[in-house]
Amino acid sequence: MNPLYRNDRPGHHAPSWYAASLPEAPPRPALTGAVAADVVILGAGFTGLWAALTLARAGRRVVVLEAHRVGFGASGRNGGQVQSGFNKPQSWLEAQLGQTRARALWDLSEAGKAQLRDFCAAHAPEAAFRPGGAHGEYNAADMDHLRAEVDHMARHYGAHAEILDRDALQRW
Numbered sequence: 001m002n003p004l005y006r007n008d009r010p011g012h013h014a015p016s017w018y019a020a021s022l023p024e025a026p027p028r029p030a031l032t033g034a035v036a037a038d039v040v041i042l043g044a045g046f047t048g049l050w051a052a053l054t055l056a057r058a059g060r061r062v063v064v065l066e067a068h069r070v071g072f073g074a075s076g077r078n079g080g081q082v083q084s085g086f087n088k089p090q091s092w093l094e095a096q097l098g099q100t101r102a103r104a105l106w107d108l109s110e111a112g113k114a115q116l117r118d119f120c121a122a123h124a125p126e127a128a129f130r131p132g133g134a135h136g137e138y139n140a141a142d143m144d145h146l147r148a149e150v151d152h153m154a155r156h157y158g159a160h161a162e163i164l165d166r167d168a169l170q171r172w
């Protein structure tokens with residue numbers, strides 16, 4: 001079996017803190033018959049739901065089709081951290097794409113965070129939105145790279161990150 005799906009039971013959320021602590025979402029009926037829509041979106045994760053919301057607000061008739069449950073995929077089993085940038089260091093993106101495009105990606109991710117913050121304030125205060133997150137390194141050599149990246153981000157992007165040692169990370 002594909003290890004990606006090892007913990008999955010079709011139609012059930014993966015066992016997680018979310019599944020254990022949140023009230024079960026109502027079942028959504030399966031699509032029957034013919035439905036007319038301007039846009040059909042496959043997948044009710046963050047991407048599909050945000051696209052659906054944006055299109056619906058723009059007056060489009062939208063149908064979201066989800067194979068399992070809303071939030072069945074990565075969106076329902078992630079760390080919930082609202083971090084900056086991407087899962088590659090910004091200096092790596094600069095090396096691959098050049099300064100201008102890397103900066104554009106950074107700005108895009110910052111705009112995404114702002115949208116999420118505003119959405120939670122307006123529609124989901126119970127989410128208790130709090131930006132930020134922790135990134136763990138596995139060995140001393142990686143810590144050297146991390147220090148250089150933190151310095152780079154402070155100098156070129158005005159982004160603040162605090163480096164914690166092992167004990168401080170555990171306390172945090």
Ligand SMILES: Cc1cc2nc3c(=O)[nH]c(=O)nc-3n(C[C@H](O)[C@H](O)[C@H](O)COP(=O)(O)OP(=O)(O)OC[C@H]3O[C@@H](n4cnc5c(N)ncnc54)[C@H](O)[C@@H]3O)c2cc1C
Pocket residue numbers: 042043044045046047048065066067068069070071072073074075076077078079080081082083
């Ligand atoms: C373990 C883990 C930890 C993470 N931690 C973080 C974090 O701390 N912070 C962060 O920002 N990001 C984190 N991420 C990344 C983040 O969760 C994903 O980038 C995001 O959830 C992707 O959303 P998505 O809507 O694109 O995909 P998904 O949430 O995976 O949604 C795709 C949906 O499409 C459905 N689907 C697939 N095929 C079909 C089909 N043919 N028809 C109908 N439906 C279909 C699936 O069932 C699923 O519900 C983490 C990811 C993982 C896996």
